[in-house]
Amino acid sequence: xxxxxxxxxxxxxxxxxxxxxxxxxxxxxxxxxxxxxxxxxxxxxxxxxxxxxxxxxxxxxxxxxxxxxxxxx
Numbered sequence: 471x472x473x474x475x476x477x478x479x480x481x482x483x484x485x486x487x488x489x490x491x492x493x494x495x496x497x498x499x500x501x502x503x504x505x506x507x508x509x510x511x512x513x514x515x516x517x518x519x520x521x522x523x524x525x526x527x528x529x530x531x532x533x534x535x536x537x538x539x540x541x542x543x
Contacts, residue, residue: 474482481491487507494501504512513521 476492478492478495481489483489489505491503493503
């Protein structure tokens with residue numbers, strides 16, 4: 471993990487096309503702005519993890535479904 475210090479208004483670059491800028495700092499909260507191509511999904515981590523869980527659940531195939539598929543062959 472890379473830890474960087476930035477001040478309000480300063481940025482970091484990820485690759486050539488993702489820029490993260492520190493917009494505001496108040497007490498224990500930092501507000502950031504992310505400039506990235508639309509093709510790059512950007513989510514808060516808790517939302518990202520929820521999406522992953524839902525995708526895993528959607529990929530599970532029940533035994534009953536497998537038997538139905540076998541019956542079609």
